[in-house]
Amino acid sequence: MSRCTLLLITTGESGRKAMSEGMLLAERYVDGLPVDLAITDSVPFAVAPAQRIQQRISYPIQLDDASEAATAVGPLQAIWDGKKWLTPGFCPPKPLDDNGATSWQWAHYNAVLQAPEDALMLLWDIFVVPMNQHMAA
Numbered sequence: 001m002s003r004c005t006l007l008l009i010t011t012g013e014s015g016r017k018a019m020s021e022g023m024l025l026a027e028r029y030v031d032g033l034p035v036d037l038a039i040t041d042s043v044p045f046a047v048a049p050a051q052r053i054q055q056r057i058s059y060p061i062q063l064d065d066a067s068e069a070a071t072a073v074g075p076l077q078a079i080w081d082g083k084k085w086l087t088p089g090f091c092p093p094k095p096l097d098d099n100g101a102t103s104w105q106w107a108h109y110n111a112v113l114q115a116p117e118d119a120l121m122l123l124w125d126i127f128v129v130p131m132n133q134h135m136a137a
Contacts, residue, residue, distance in 0.1 A: 004077040018120040036131040050119040062100030
């Protein structure tokens with residue numbers, strides 16, 4: 001079973017609406033992957049107003065973790081920025097003065113700063129297995 005952590009920037013309005021939106025976004029993320037996966041569990045583990053996160057986000061720096069998904073908040077496999085999915089392999093390039101940070105770290109930083117202040121941000125874990133393993137169980 002593989003774990004994927006997603007940062008979901010939702011429309012806000014209410015925690016209940018954000019959770020519903022998050023569940024749909026997590027399912028859409030898995031459905032859009034090029035491999036046939038089944039979700040075995042889908043769990044939100046953090047929610048906060050965008051404005052609070054925007055006030056606390058750190059400027060990107062080089063991390064000790066050299067993995068592709070590394071960010072200052074831990075590994076993120078994808079970010080829903082409110083309009084589109086960003087992934088470590090599909091995100092804008094880092095600036096010329098990158099401070100040693102990766103393009104993915106910059107994508108995370110910019111997605112947080114560019115979120116509407118009234119948005120809610122969710123960190124959401126999904127656990128997936130190949131569909132053939134799910135069907136055999």
